[in-house]
């Protein structure tokens with residue numbers, strides 16, 4: 420049991436409660452992104468000697484928790500472990516809403532996080548629903564009281580008759596390589612998000 424005033428507790432419950440994790444080896448994302456920290460005790464994960472090499476992460480590979488902290492907090496925050504039945508009967512949108520933080524409580528998600536998540540779902544037995552995917556460029560401004568700039572690119576919206584994970588993954592990957600979209604994002608220092616809508 421951990422006590423309520425454990426030094427590792429901040430506000431993790433706000434964004435991690437009930438999330439699904441899986442155990443795996445740390446893999447470097449890029450030259451500039453070569454390590455992660457445990458969300459609780461701040462221990463490092465990397466390829467380096469002395470750091471943790473394996474741990475639990477959320478399905479988008481975004482938040483890492485070391486084995487010690489996972490054991491200490493899994494009941495406190497109702498963490499799930501990924502299994503074959505985790506996604507049974509769910510749709511892609513159900514899983515995104517549960518496992519990845521939305522932008523401003525709308526169904527807008529960072530594309531890299533979606534790609535990481537969808538790769539874990541390719542073999543899952545899920546419900547399929549028609550859906551649409553619309554690329555959205557978002558710029559969050561440094562002053563927290565300023566409204567973000569949000570540009571919907573409806574002309575690039577894609578409707579999928581069957582919202583199966585592999586189709587969704589393929590579509591998002593293609594959008595993330597769209598030259599005009601990416602050069603516009605780079606010019607304006609905006610980030611690519613994807614808006615998901617049910618189309619029943």
Ligand SMILES: [Zn+2]
Nearest residue numbers: 457460485488
């Ligand atoms: Zn830890």
